[in-house]
Amino acid sequence: MSDIENALFNQSLEKGLAVLKAFNARRRTMNLAEVAQAAGINKSSAQRMVHTLEALGYVRKNAITKRFQLTPEVMEIGYNYLASNTLVDVANPFLAELAQVTGETTNLTEPVADDMIYVARFVGPKFIPIHMPLGSRIPMYCTASGRAYLSALPREQAHQHLSGCTFVQHTRQTRVGLDDILERVEQARRDGFSTNCEELFLGDMALAAPVRNSEGLPVAAVHVVAPTSRWTVEEAERRLGPAVLECARAITTSIRALQL
Structure with a gap:
């Protein structure tokens, strides 16, 4: 300072x-x-x-x-942010369409320090095991949203960001090794979307893709919830991955048109 x-x-x-x-x-x-x-x-x-x-x-x-x-x-303080956030307005119809197409709950998260914070959601008709209210924060390193966001950063920047994080073992599935996490980020970079299976909560799985601004830098991530009670990783990646990726690309195209 x-x-x-x-x-x-x-x-x-x-x-x-x-x-x-x-x-x-x-x-x-x-x-x-x-x-x-x-x-x-x-x-x-x-x-x-x-x-x-x-x-x-x-x-x-x-x-x-x-x-x-x-x-x-x-709550008025948080509401004022959401009400003035053009990204949320742009994303809402695409999130609604994704929820309708997949039948599952869809979310938009934005980065805050080492976390992703929920800023928009469309609830699907099916039960989800974990309720995350708007404003909830989840760690980048062990979530689909966070890894999707990191995968859209330049490699050096993503590595630097993760190097400053504290990795906590939330479940037996949580990846806490830096090299292991970086490999997952690289996988997301190759696939266009990231998958997280029970690394933060048992029974919880999500697939996410990054949303980029007019400069090609990530500003948010779209993710769809795919509970392990209804989906296997392979089926979710095959059926939900392309839909999540298409939703994120549609939001990206729209915000680029607005030069956000």
């Missing part, structure tokens, strides 16, 4: 955002000490941040437990 950027950087805003991000599925409610620890700030700062966020309507205190939790007001 340059000297100018340092001078402009607002640490209070940083702390406020850290408090908001500290709440999650594992920390649904917290007291001030827990907020401070989760956000990485001291208790005095936590008190000021929570008081301000409470006054603004983003946090509330339970009258009985005296613990703090987020309010629905927080």
Whole structure:
């Protein structure tokens, strides 16, 4: 960060955002000490941040437990991003068509640091074992979406990105060796789409293809959910792979026309 950027950087805003991000599925409610620890700030700062966020309507205190939790007001921030995201608008009809053609749930994810985040979905008529709400984040290294995105990056950039990741063994199927993961990325580069089978959740399989901008760089990934209870890897790649690839190409063509 340059000297100018340092001078402009607002640490209070940083702390406020850290408090908001500290709440999650594992920390649904917290007291001030827990907020401070989760956000990485001291208790005095936590008190000021929570008081301000409470006054603004983003946090509330339970009258009985005296613990703090987020309010629905927080959702407006995420909604505003989705509402202003032209990529999501462009992708939606193609995702809907892909869901109709495959009979399975389809999703659009965008990169955030080392993860992919869900920004659009069309739910198919069939049961899926894992529910991932919009806004959920999944690691790049062990998911179809992430590997599809990485496969569209220049090789050196993809290697550099993965070299900075921490690999966690989520299931027995999770690939945690850098060379092994890079080989999967290369396979996706050759095939045009990537497959993930039970590397993040048992029973979950997905096929994904990258969406590129007008410069040919990846900006997102389309993926279709193919539970192992209904699909084998071979059948999914044969029947779903071409459809996912065609959907991603159609979205790419559309956003290039808009020069996104």
